[in-house]
Amino acid sequence: MRIVVSGAHASGKSTLIADVRGRHPELDHLPDPFEMLGDGRDAPGPASFLAQSAISARRLATLRPEERVIAERGPLDFLAYLRAWEDPGRGRVPSEVWGRAEAMTAEALRNVDLLVILPLNAHDRIWVQDEEDLALRSAMDIALLELCDDADLTGEHATVIEITGDREARLRALEAAIGNLGDASGHV
Template sequence: MRIVVSGTHASGKSTLISDFSLRHPEFTVLPDPFELVDETIDAPGAALFASQLRIAAGRLSNEAPDGDLIAERGPLDFLAYLLARAELTGVSLDSEFLQRASALTTAALTTVDVLILLPLAPSDAIDVGDDEHPELRAAMNDVLLELADDPSLVGDHLTIAEITGRPAARLAALEAVLARAEDRRPL
C-alpha cells in the first residue's frame, strides 16, 4: 500500500504520520521533501517548490522502496504551492514549466494507492504566526483541494479522502480509509 498525506503547512501531516507509524511499523515513512532540499533555499519561492516537487515525484516513481509506504507530501502539494504562489504574487508560471510539473505529478501519482488530504478546518485550527506565511497557507489549501478534484491530474485509480478532526480521530479515519482501499485491491 502506497499512501501520500497531503496538506498545506501546519495542517497536521507530521502528527498523523507519526501516530500512524507507531501503530504500523511495517510502513516505510518518507519525510517531508523540505528536509531533503538544499538548505540555502529557504524562502517559499518557485525554486524551492519546484525542487520539492521533483524530490516528491522522484521518490514515489524512481526511488521508492518496495513494500508499504506512507509519504509526507507528494508532488501534488508542491504543484499547489506553485499555483498558489503565482496567484498571490500575480506572476504567472511559464506554461511549459507548468506542463512539465503537471506531467511529473500525474506520473508519480500513478504509483500511489491512497491520497489523504488534510484540509484546513476551523474545528481543528492549528495556529500559525506570520512567519508561517498564513496567506500562502490558505491559498495552497484551496488550490490543493481543487487539484485533487481534477481526474486528468490525479487519475481515477486513487482512493482520495479528506480527513479532519483531532489527532486520534484523524488516525482512526486514515485506518478506516486504508481498510476500505485494501478491500478493493485486486488479489
C-alpha cells in the first residue's frame, strides 16, 4: 500500500501522518522532500519546486506494490506550487519545466495506491505562522484541487480522496480509506 498525503504548507500533513503511523507502525514514512534539499535550494521558487518534485518522483517510482509507505507530499504538490507561483504574479515558469514536472508526476503516480488531498478551509482551524506566504499557500491549494482531478496526471490506478475536518475526523477518514484499499487487495 503506497499512500501520498498532499496539501499546501500548514495543511496538517505531518500531523495526519504521525497519527496514522501511530495506528499503523508498519507504514514506512517518506518525509517531505524539502528536508532532503541541499543548501541553496530551500528558498521557494521554480528551481526548489522542481528539485522537490524530482526527489518525490524518484522515490515513488522505485516502490514495489507490496511496500507499505506513506509519503509526505508527492510530485503533484510541486506541480501545484509551480502553477501557484505564476498566480501571484511572481514570474513565468518555462514551458520545459512544466513538461518535465508533468511527466515526472504522471510517471510517479502510477506507483501510488492512495492519494490523500488535504484542502484548506477555515473550519479545520490549522494555525499558520505569520512568516508563511499565505498568497502562495492559497494559490497552491486551488491549483492542487484542480490538478488532482486530471486523470492524465493521477492515472487510473490511484484512489484520490479529499479529507477535511478536525484531527480525529481526518484520521478516521484516512483509516477508512486504508481499510477500503485493504478490502480491495485482500490484505491490509
